[in-house]
Amino acid sequence: MIMVFIVGLFIGSFLNVCIGRIPEGESVVFPRSHCPGCGRCLTAVELLPVVSFIMQRGKCRGCGGEVSWRYPVVELLTAVVFVLLFGRFTGVGFYLQAFFYGVMIVIFFIDLEKQIIPNRLVLVLLVFALVVQVFWPVQPWGTALIGGLLGGGVFLGLALVSRGGMGGGDIKLVTVLGFWFGWVQLLLMMFLAFFVGGLIGSVLLLTGLKKRKDGIAFGPFLVLASFVVSMWGKPLLDWYFRISGL
Ligand SMILES: [Zn+2]
Structure with a gap:
């Protein structure tokens, strides 16, 4: 259960990248994650879901620019959704549902922010x-x-x-x-x-x-x-x- 939660946090971190880049038609793999304010690439410590947001008090280490509240919210939400699905579905059913709702979370936030x-x-x-x-x-x-x-x-x-x-x-x-x-x-x-x-x-x-x-x-x-x-x-x-x- 704790494993599912932690994996959910990291997948939520990737979903954040998808939410930011897919509407712009950008690749979700390259380039590496960077601060939209100063363009500095994020280090491994800054990529820890939720933890780095709290440690940096929602600010970029380079330029001090605000990090959107969306990042920790999507990470936590994905983790909670995965844990709920894990309690409801077993075996392959869980993985299918987890993939499905991973994509659905991305749709949720893109439509919320961009109305598309x-x-x-x-x-x-x-x-x-x-x-x-x-x-x-x-x-x-x-x-x-x-x-x-x-x-x-x-x-x-x-x-x-x-x-x-x-x-x-x-x-x-x-x-x-x-x-x-x-x-x-x-x-x-x-x-x-x-x-x-x-x-x-x-x-x-x-x-x-x-x-x-x-x-x-x-x-x-x-x-x-x-x-x-x-x-x-x-x-x-x-x-x-x-x-x-x-
Ligand atoms: Zn920055």
Whole structure:
């Protein structure tokens, strides 16, 4: 468990690099990590997840520039997500879920910061979902394909009705998520995403943090709802069917 947490911290550190570079179209491998302020390459001590941020009090050792809060947050979040997945999935299932949510964390933060979901990342998830469906299927192909069509269809409809309120990146991502979850779990995921998204959207509008025309990235809600479904989807659906008497 502690091993999974520590590995999660280091993978979170790599996800930070992906979040910063993928929207710029840069390689996630080269060049080595450097301070965006002074360009100095980071030493091994400065690359320790969370620890170096705390030791340096969130400042660059070279120029004293602020290090974004995003770095320790993503590292800790990845570690916690990995530990939760480790408690829920065993064997190869854990590694598949860990990879999937590694990519999803990158999507979450890129959409939050830039309001885009890069095609490259959706493509990675699509190829991954297809490979998993071939080698480690958890549902029939029909369930997966209907899920993809349903998710893409609903969001395409929303994009047309809202005239661009829902972006092309959201449509593509939900199509892949529908295929990944199958249509039953997809319905639960979309319900949760709209519920939480509506709630937080209302709070942001009421508190004046956002104006109606600002638009709010929807990708983070899709990622959050997906994680809840992966972790607790089955008990949630069982509970729903019990109380609704279906
Ligand atoms: Zn610096």
